Amino acid sequence: MPATPSRRLPRVLDERFDEILAAWTKEQTNGAKPGTASEGDIRARCSELLSAMRKALASSGADDVQGPAWAPVRDVLQRVSFIRAQQGFTPSETATFVLSLKRPLFEALRASAGNDAEALATDVWGATEVLDRLALFTAEVYMKTREELIARQSQDMLELSTPVVKLWEGVLALPMIGTLDSSRTQVVMESLLQRIVETGADVAILDITGVPTVDTLTAQHLIKTVTAARLMGAECIISGIRPQIAQTIVHLGVDLGDIVTKATLADAFKLALSRTGTTLVRSRNGANPTGSLTTTPR
Amino acid sequence: MLTARTERIAVRGPHDIVNVRQVVRGWCLAVGMGLVDLTKMVTAASEIARNTLEYGGGGALTIEELRDGVRQGVRLIFEDQGPGIPDIDRAMTDGYTSGTGMGLGLGGTKRLVDQFDIASTPGQGTRVAITKWKAR
Ligand SMILES: Nc1ncnc2c1ncn2[C@@H]1O[C@H](COP(=O)(O)OP(=O)(O)OP(=O)(O)O)[C@@H](O)[C@H]1O
Ligand SMILES: [Mg+2]
Numbered sequence: 001m002p003a004t005p006s007r008r009l010p011r012v013l014d015e016r017f018d019e020i021l022a023a024w025t026k027e028q029t030n031g032a033k034p035g036t037a038s039e040g041d042i043r044a045r046c047s048e049l050l051s052a053m054r055k056a057l058a059s060s061g062a063d064d065v066q067g068p069a070w071a072p073v074r075d076v077l078q079r080v081s082f083i084r085a086q087q088g089f090t091p092s093e094t095a096t097f098v099l100s101l102k103r104p105l106f107e108a109l110r111a112s113a114g115n116d117a118e119a120l121a122t123d124v125w126g127a128t129e130v131l132d133r134l135a136l137f138t139a140e141v142y143m144k145t146r147e148e149l150i151a152r153q154s155q156d157m158l159e160l161s162t163p164v165v166k167l168w169e170g171v172l173a174l175p176m177i178g179t180l181d182s183s184r185t186q187v188v189m190e191s192l193l194q195r196i197v198e199t200g201a202d203v204a205i206l207d208i209t210g211v212p213t214v215d216t217l218t219a220q221h222l223i224k225t226v227t228a229a230r231l232m233g234a235e236c237i238i239s240g241i242r243p244q245i246a247q248t249i250v251h252l253g254v255d256l257g258d259i260v261t262k263a264t265l266a267d268a269f270k271l272a273l274s275r276t277g278t279t280l281v282r283s284r285n286g287a288n289p290t291g292s293l294t295t296t297p298r
Numbered sequence: 299m300l301t302a303r304t305e306r307i308a309v310r311g312p313h314d315i316v317n318v319r320q321v322v323r324g325w326c327l328a329v330g331m332g333l334v335d336l337t338k339m340v341t342a343a344s345e346i347a348r349n350t351l352e353y354g355g356g357g358a359l360t361i362e363e364l365r366d367g368v369r370q371g372v373r374l375i376f377e378d379q380g381p382g383i384p385d386i387d388r389a390m391t392d393g394y395t396s397g398t399g400m401g402l403g404l405g406g407t408k409r410l411v412d413q414f415d416i417a418s419t420p421g422q423g424t425r426v427a428i429t430k431w432k433a434r
Contacts, residue, residue, distance in 0.1 A: 088324020090305050146317075213319055213337070215344040216402045244337040251338065252345075252406030253392050 023104035209240030354378025
């Protein structure tokens with residue numbers, strides 16, 4: 001057993017809290033991934049963890065990071081790992097959140113140890129043990145979160161059948177969300193064709209705003225769906241193709257043929273209405289600045 | 299040129315393809331790649347990951363963050379020990395597929411990235427390396 005580092009560690013954390021927090025926050029923001037967390041966020045997380053550590057160390061010492069006194073610390077780490085796992089950080093980047101506390105903490109210990117080399121060695125050793133254990137815990141939570149995320153995603157893909165919404169007489173919309181893997185696309189296609197038969201729709205809008213990646217497989221599925229819908233007598237409009245997706249499709253060399261595309265679901269809806277012979281009349285009522293739409297069925 | 303860090307992930311099942319896309323997205327964000335380039339790289343990763351799984355029988359992806367002076371980029375290396383590609387020129391041709399795809403994965407990927415290298419030995423496997431640099 002190292003000689004009572006657990007008594008000095010909380011004291012140093014106490015006395016030099018602001019100094020350690022500032023140095024640690026700086027360390028974090030230097031290596032931060034752009035677009036993942038603001039400096040304010042990082043500072044808040046660091047501050048939360050430091051306070052929780054100070055309390056845990058004071059009440060139960062450093063040996064039992066799995067024990068109840070350390071629960072608030074584990075709680076903070078759990079949240080940090082969870083967020084980082086979702087943001088696509090690697091396990092080592094996630095553990096870095098804890099490990100980057102080493103330098104600021106060691107510096108504070110050194111400053112407070114004065115000339116007592118032996119005390120410093122003991123303290124640094126004690127602090128290393130604690131931080132390494134916490135880093136390990138962080139990495140474990142990360143791995144678990146990743147596994148759960150992946151399991152849940154595939155679950156979503158199987159279970160979430162895209163709703164087929166009747167927007168108007170003769171107009172159906174399918175807001176697609178998530179990954180269009182083959183099994184899910186099959187479900188989407190079947191329910192679309194089913195509803196076309198049921199409702200006698202003339203136009204179906206496939207909205208892909210919620211589809212993050214359109215690769216050749218996704219494109220092939222979309223084209224197949226459109227072709228099948230045509231055979232049932234309905235025209236399709238694909239909406240929600242964001243500029244970056246449009247560019248990517250062009251580079252891939254995917255030819256959407258004569259499939260009509262629109263930037264937004266609203267644009268597609270307007271086109272669909274005109275296709276079904278419904279005319280839109282902008283209301284002249286000045287009280288409504290956006291103008292209300294009056295529709296006149298054919 | 300310097301490799302700042304690397305990560306290796308498995309490409310063994312359909313879930314891994316979803317994972318590849320997410321992890322690659324994270325690495326592109328980390329070097330500060332813009333939305334268009336990021337989308338291109340993630341799509342390219344999706345194509346090659348699917349080939350690795352479908353034709354290569356599964357394999358692995360090594361991701362590298364590259365630094366070349368002030369330039370930053372991401373390199374993806376997909377490797378499998380599958381049957382290999384007997385005729386690479388033909389495989390690269392738009393529209394050629396030995397399966398039921400559109401035959402655009404390889405050709406399309408080459409157009410989406412800054413550097414594309416493919417090597418394959420029949421009976422031994424295939425290696426595809428693609429690089430995208432952050433636009434300055
Ligand atoms: N890793 C690999 N191992 C063996 N053969 C491969 C591999 N990658 C590609 N091929 C071969 O090259 C062909 C062309 O690949 P490509 O990705 O361009 O088209 P595809 O996968 O058939 O269709 P798409 O990608 O458009 O869905 C494939 O059909 C396959 O025969
Ligand atoms: Mg392919």
